[in-house]
Amino acid sequence: MSHPLSDKLESMRHSLAHLLASAVLEMFPEAKLGIGPVIEDGFYYDFELPRTLMPEDLPLLEQKMKEIIRANVSFLREEMPAEEALKLFEKIKQPYKTELINDLQVENTKTVSLYKTGPFVDLCRGPHIQTTKEIPSDSFKLTKIAGAYWKGSEKNKMLQRVYGVAFAQKSELKEYLEKLAEAEKRDHRKLGKELDLFITSELVGAGLPLWTPKGALIRNLLDEYVWKLREACGFQKVSIPHITRKELYEKSGHWQKFSDELFKIKSREGHEFALKPMSCPHHIQIFDRKLYSFRDLPVRYCETTMVYRDEQSGELGGISRVRGMTQDDSHVFCSKDQIEKEVLMIWDIIKKFYSTFKFDLRVRLSLHDPKNFEKYLGTPEIWKTAEGSLQSIAKHRSAEFEIGIGEAALYGPKIDFIAKDSLGRDWQVATIQLDFNQPERFDLNFINQKGQKERVVMIHCAIMGSLERFISVLIEHYTGAFPVWLSPIQVAILPVTTKHNAKAKQLAKIFEQENIRVFLDDAKESVGKKIRAASFQKIPYMIVFGDKEAKSNNLFIKERGKEKVSKTTRKAFIEKIKKEIEKKK
């Protein structure tokens, strides 16, 4: 199954997917083919095979693909009645293809298109290139093998997915592979384990990470930072449970629009509950406990709390896509004429927060898709007002912003912030969402200056988004070498021999009293081994502690990533590091 493609490169990538399938069939004539679409930078194809593929198979398959390219085979399109195609794929024993044709027939498709390349035939909408000669055979590569459920559902069979990348030129492939190697080095799953930040457990379940002391420390430091920024702007912490009766989410609309992703619970008394996928309806309940005058607004609530979504197993990845995520969610309840000030205030928090990590931020105004209006809550009028309001604020800030049609939230338009990391990759992070709909559904009002009831407006905002995802981005952004203030261990003290342990411990105590996180490596190991271990842990500062250090107040500091050590006094070093922590360096 293929998607309509726009340009030459995409056609080429798609054609390579066919060549891959053709090569696999050469190697395993009994292979059953799944789907083979184009993805960012390349393509993949899913197969059911008589044995598990090994990395060693990939060059062999590449070789076979290159042979087909050299043979200059044409891509021939053929249209035929679905019934006829069904018989063809039944005959060549491709049950996944027949399943796809059956699905198309259910959707009332009468005619389907096939593409043939030599003896290979695939069900495909195209387009493709004309002949295999158009593919530069030195600018593609098969990159990895992974498991993937048929149609993405765990209920179905697990197939083997082969990924490939392809570019117009060899130099682009080279650049891509270098970047990939760098990204792999930075992979948050790998670093998360090496730096001992979080684990996943088979018994607890996929997408439900558990945070070790070091990881929990980073979570808490980040959360505390966001809270300090918010506190200064008049936010207040509230606290809510993780489950709620169905009725709340029916009223908010989540039950209907979010249904598949809700974890549902039935109590022993037969009540239906859901694990909250969002905190807004709960905050609304708290807000709604009393009557407000214009003098009381804005009311600003926040809480960092876990929300749960029943993601499919195939969608999960490390801590960047999970089933239980910690949102640093906030909700402002205000009047219409307070929107601008509030949005800009939150915008400033976001700018300040992301500049701390030296992320470049891009802004996207995410609007609803009028063609899929049934996806959203509320009326076209309400959407028009909300979107107009947000657009004028974005213009006022004179920010460069792009427009994302169909990127709005369920209940309103939003301003999304996209951070570019140190590898130049984009990550959608913070979001400010304007909501005229939930106040309508929950009938939220205040008494305005004229003494009349007026509808409240809600502004939703998460600064980090989800802590899990944000930390996955941070780990990769820094390759695990966190700034001093975020480093679980800030200073490693490495006694040269065990006879230096006692005095080294005294130094560790001094640091601890200054609230510096210190690790004393008093094991019976060589100092070289200790240095390697501390480097592997990416600890910002190392102090090798020998006779000289025991006798004087001088320290020789080895800074992370630097070869040379620098001499300083205890006092000066403590001052320097405390300043860095304070300034979040």
Added chain:
Amino acid sequence: MSHPLSDKLESMRHSLAHLLASAVLEMFPEAKLGIGPVIEDGFYYDFELPRTLMPEDLPLLEQKMKEIIRANVSFLREEMPAEEALKLFEKIKQPYKTELINDLQVENTKTVSLYKTGPFVDLCRGPHIQTTKEIPSDSFKLTKIAGAYWKGSEKNKMLQRVYGVAFAQKSELKEYLEKLAEAEKRDHRKLGKELDLFITSELVGAGLPLWTPKGALIRNLLDEYVWKLREACGFQKVSIPHITRKELYEKSGHWQKFSDELFKIKSREGHEFALKPMSCPHHIQIFDRKLYSFRDLPVRYCETTMVYRDEQSGELGGISRVRGMTQDDSHVFCSKDQIEKEVLMIWDIIKKFYSTFKFDLRVRLSLHDPKNFEKYLGTPEIWKTAEGSLQSIAKHRSAEFEIGIGEAALYGPKIDFIAKDSLGRDWQVATIQLDFNQPERFDLNFINQKGQKERVVMIHCAIMGSLERFISVLIEHYTGAFPVWLSPIQVAILPVTTKHNAKAKQLAKIFEQENIRVFLDDAKESVGKKIRAASFQKIPYMIVFGDKEAKSNNLFIKERGKEKVSKTTRKAFIEKIKKEIEKKK
């Protein structure tokens, strides 16, 4: 249905329940009777009635009961075959009684006993007093009407429950009623609402409180305090999700032993999850991520996190019994010879914490019940070791302690701490639990000094228990007048007229800069009204701000609960209050 009773007073209370039912039948001949047991201080009886009872009905019913007492009616016991009793209650149209007899028959009871008092007859095991004359008619009182599900299940009909209290003497009744009035004044549900600390929402569900900014602040202050005490003892924060796969709780044993109280979830892929009722198996997963040497132990994890239990609706009450509770849970993983030191260290934390609130603590050693061994995990040998160990620690501390047979946790014995509040009521609060069983089930080891694998021991501990329950106790203990450090608002500034607002605001700013929580009441109201509002909110300090205060640095402070105001300077007052906060006064 009645319980075997031990003494005269209990027989009398039980007999009064019969008189109440008899009186109700006089008033409503069509009344259907549920059950009428003895409870602490009195009795109740459940009825299905043609109309809802009103408080005005209670004196009328009391009057009728007194008439029966005066008539000196005998309680006559009669035994008969269950079949015969069934016919009798069918005849007098008491369907709940026939249901109870049917239940008894299912349990193989052949003969049942009835008690008759004049025309009134009840299914009852007795015993009762001989004649109604034995009841002093001035020492009982019907106290309230409430709804109660038949057999405590929400699936059944809601009946009307009438509560009564009864004592041997009039003076005891008087004393009880006075205490009751005091307790009602302190009722955490009432004060929680008045002080705006938490709410419950029909849409969210019973037993799932939502915390307003003021309530959340108290939660966070308490939690921060517990954390500081723990941090000083080497605890580390971890972080875990609220749901987990069935498999984890099967392995821990919770799935089997806790089953009814587990909220169960099925994912869209068909996996079974549960909301965690306890955090220990999760902490075990984190601990189990690597191999430990004796040098690494003890490992001490903590996290304040919500756990969920599917309590029946009838069991819920305010925030003292909830479905989602916040536990300040911790787990120490150590070797056998570290148990004593660790337990005593935690014991010290508990002592320090509760002395801050001036609670008297009593200690109970809670052991397993050998007669119900199937309720617990593990072998008799393991229990013997664990209980012996805890008993010797308690003796070592030379604490006076009571023994609670059958009060142990699922996985081990515990030391429970019972706090006496300012009204003299007992509350079970903190707990230290020794666990040899979970390390066995999860095969948790470390390498000891001899280089051999050795089994780890776990010590579970919650200092506050559940934050919800602890705060309910605190509210009642203080009648809502929290100490300064815990008060959501510490100082109220009350401008005499609106023309003082500006200068009063400057003073508020000064306090805020000193991290004092201040409320400026700048409404257009009389200062008298402002004082009443601030008193109602139980704010520790009030400053009436008029001309004098605007012109000088002197302040006239009205302390909570005191009539006289005291003169001081701004500086002295700020110093005083900051000291109180620091010392947790």
